[in-house]
Amino acid sequence: MLQLRVVSPSHRTNAVLEALRVSPATFNVSVFRGAALDPVGDVVMCDVAREGANGLVLALRELGLDEDGTVALSRVDVLVSAAGVEAEARAPGHAGDAAVWEEVDERVRGESALTASFLAFMVIAALIAAVGLVEDAPILIVGAMVVGPEFGPVAGLSVGLFNRRVPQVRASSVTLVVGLVVATAVSFLATAVADALGLVPAEFSPSVQPLTGFIVDPSALSFVVALLAGVAGTLSLTQAKAGALIGVLISVTTIPAVAAMGVSGALGRWDDAWGAAVQLGLNLVALVLAGVVTLWTQREAWERLSQ
Numbered sequence: 001m002l003q004l005r006v007v008s009p010s011h012r013t014n015a016v017l018e019a020l021r022v023s024p025a026t027f028n029v030s031v032f033r034g035a036a037l038d039p040v041g042d043v044v045m046c047d048v049a050r051e052g053a054n055g056l057v058l059a060l061r062e063l064g065l066d067e068d069g070t071v072a073l074s075r076v077d078v079l080v081s082a083a084g085v086e087a088e089a090r091a092p093g094h095a096g097d098a099a100v101w102e103e104v105d106e107r108v109r110g111e112s113a114l115t116a117s118f119l120a121f122m123v124i125a126a127l128i129a130a131v132g133l134v135e136d137a138p139i140l141i142v143g144a145m146v147v148g149p150e151f152g153p154v155a156g157l158s159v160g161l162f163n164r165r166v167p168q169v170r171a172s173s174v175t176l177v178v179g180l181v182v183a184t185a186v187s188f189l190a191t192a193v194a195d196a197l198g199l200v201p202a203e204f205s206p207s208v209q210p211l212t213g214f215i216v217d218p219s220a221l222s223f224v225v226a227l228l229a230g231v232a233g234t235l236s237l238t239q240a241k242a243g244a245l246i247g248v249l250i251s252v253t254t255i256p257a258v259a260a261m262g263v264s265g266a267l268g269r270w271d272d273a274w275g276a277a278v279q280l281g282l283n284l285v286a287l288v289l290a291g292v293v294t295l296w297t298q299r300e301a302w303e304r305l306s307q
Helices: 010-022 050-062 082-090 101-111 116-135 138-147 151-163 166-196 220-239 242-249 254-266 270-306
Strands: 002-008 026-037 040-048 070-075
Touching: 002 010, 002 026, 002 050, 010 026, 010 040, 010 050, 026 082, 040 050, 040 082, 050 070, 050 101, 101 151, 101 166, 101 220, 116 138, 116 166, 116 254, 138 254, 151 166, 151 220, 151 270, 166 254, 220 270, 254 270
Parallel strands: none
Antiparallel strands: 002 040, 002 070, 026 040
């Protein structure tokens, strides 16, 4: 269930109320005439079944409220209301399957921004993965996957391509590339320092590690796993299911591959570095491709269901 808050110029308020009235998903409609001061206008609030949010927001956009008013959606965690149950029954589909596109856009916008915290998490994840490679410790590889924030800009890239928004594609790409380059460089430097201090065994090679060698050994199955993870990750994004997203993070070797590139390069193991780069490329292509296809499938299926 969602709560909708609209700030509307007074001359549009009746049209807003009509849009809410004809929507089968709305209830608890309230109007506060003249309550908005900046911008000046009326405040209209209601609860809306998640399944009907997209159609309602589209109707409000057509009224021009995204230009001279405000449309805000927020989640309602608990709602005890018979009217709410009836609204969910009237709205087509099921709330657990509904993707609210404005919510998706807002989420990927925040998670794909190039920030200091994003770079910090990328570096920390890469360093953990680098230690995991040297120690041949899968548990550290898994930990690095969970810490890594790279799925945010990957999802932003998928959403931008799907919506054909060049600025979003550009911003997500810059965030992703900068994050990967910084993480690789730090892994390279850290490994060089560790090797100079004698902390890396002389015979060490990522490709011969029995438990973590797969990171520099890409295969068709790696691509298949990344495709499946991309589908699951996109679904977790559109359905706001954090548990599923964590599962995605620990199934795709993007961060470990970045660390392997830095570690292998610092030790002069260029064949292993190339294998890790191919692994990284396969994962990223598969994640973005699966994301775009999943978004398209969801939108097509929901539009047919809503007809």
